[in-house]
Amino acid sequence: MRTQCIAFMLCVMLLAFGLPAYAQKIPRVGILRAGAPPTSSEPDGFLQALRSLGYVEAKSIILDVRYAHGDRGRLAELAKELVQSEVDAIYTASPPAIFVLKKATQSIPIVMISSTDPVRSGIVASLAQPGGNITGMSLISADLWPKRLELIKEILPKVSRVAIFWNKSNTGMVIEAKATQEAAVPMGIALQDRGVKDASELETVFDAMSKERPDAFLALMDITLGAHRKRILDFLAKDRVPAIFESKDWVQAGGLISYGPDGEDVSRRAAIQLDKILKGAKPSEIPVEQPTKFELVINLTTAKQIGLTIPPNVLARADRVIK
Secondary structure: OHHHHHHHHHHHHHHHHHHHHHHOOOOEEEEEEOOOOOOOOOOOHHHHHHHHOOOOEOOOEEEEEEEOOOOHHHHHHHHHHHHHOOOOEEEEOOHHHHHHHHHHOOOOOEEEEEOOOOOOOOOOOOOOOOOOOEEEEEOOHHHHHHHHHHHHHHHOOOOOEEEEEOEOOOHHHHHHHHHHHHHHOOOOOEEEEOOEOOHHHHHHHHHHHHHOOOOEEEEOOOHHHHOOHHHHHHHHHHHOOOEEEOOHHHHHOOOOEEEEEOHHHHHHHHHHHHHHHHOOOOHHHOOOEOOOOEEEEEEHHHHHHOOOOOOHHHHHHOOEEEO
16 A cells, blocks of 8 residues: 555656656747858857757757748748748848748747848837837847948048949848938938849949949948858959948958947847747837947958058957958
C-alpha cells in the first residue's frame, strides 16, 4: 500500500511540474529578408539580440527565415508562405517587405525596422498607438537626410550641386527624397535628381553625372540599389565624387561617409519588442520607437583617394574612422 501511494504521488508531481515544460509550445518566428543570406557566419544584430535575451534556436525559439535575394517580386510569395506556416510573429527590416506583410496578414504580429516613415506611409496609425498588428522601430530617415546635407556642407563649404540618388519605385524613398529637396533650398544647394526606376538605369545616371559632375553624392539606398554596391562605389571612386550614405556598411565597403542610427541598438530594441509580443503583449499597444543613438563613420582611405581633406571638427565627432 505504501509503495502504491509513493507511486501515485510521483505521478501527480510529474503531471504538475514535468509535463507542462515539455508541452509548452516553442514560439515560431518568421523572418522576411529582402536580400540574400549573409556571407559571414556571424549572426546579424537582431539574431544576436535574441540570443542575449535568452532565446536559443531550435530549443526556445524556431526561426523560419525567407530570403528574396533582392527580387522584390518574390516578397509577396514569401510573405504568403510565412502566413500559411502559422508563425507566431514576423520580423522584417525591409520597407517593401513591410508593405507586403501588411497586405498578407492583419492578425499575425509584425515587428519591423522601417526606414520609411511608418505614419506618413500608412503602416501604422501613430507612433504612440500603432493599432493593428504592426509595431517596431522607425529610423526617421526623412528627418536624417537633411542632416546629412548639413554634414556635406560642413565638409565642403562651397558645395552648390549635390546629386541625389534614389529608387523612384520605392514608396518610402519618395517621402525621403521630398524632405531632402525641401531642405536643400534654404541651404543654397541645387539638387540634381538622379532617381532611377530600376537598376537598368544605372549607366544612364553615371553618364549624366560624368557630363554634369556634382560636388557631392547623396545616396538613398534600398535593397534594389544596394545589390549593385560595387558598381556604384567603383564609379564614385573613378570620378572622385564625395558621397554620404545612411549605413556604415557602405563606408566599410569603400564609401566616404555614413551617418545614421546605431544598427546594433536598433536591432536590440526591436528584439525586445518581439520578446514582449511572444510573452503576450499586443503589437497595437506597443509604441513604435525611434533611434536615440547615431553613428558617424568616415573612411579616410577613400578621402585620400579622391583628394578630400575632412575638417578636424568633423573628424572629432566621428564614432569610427577607417584608415
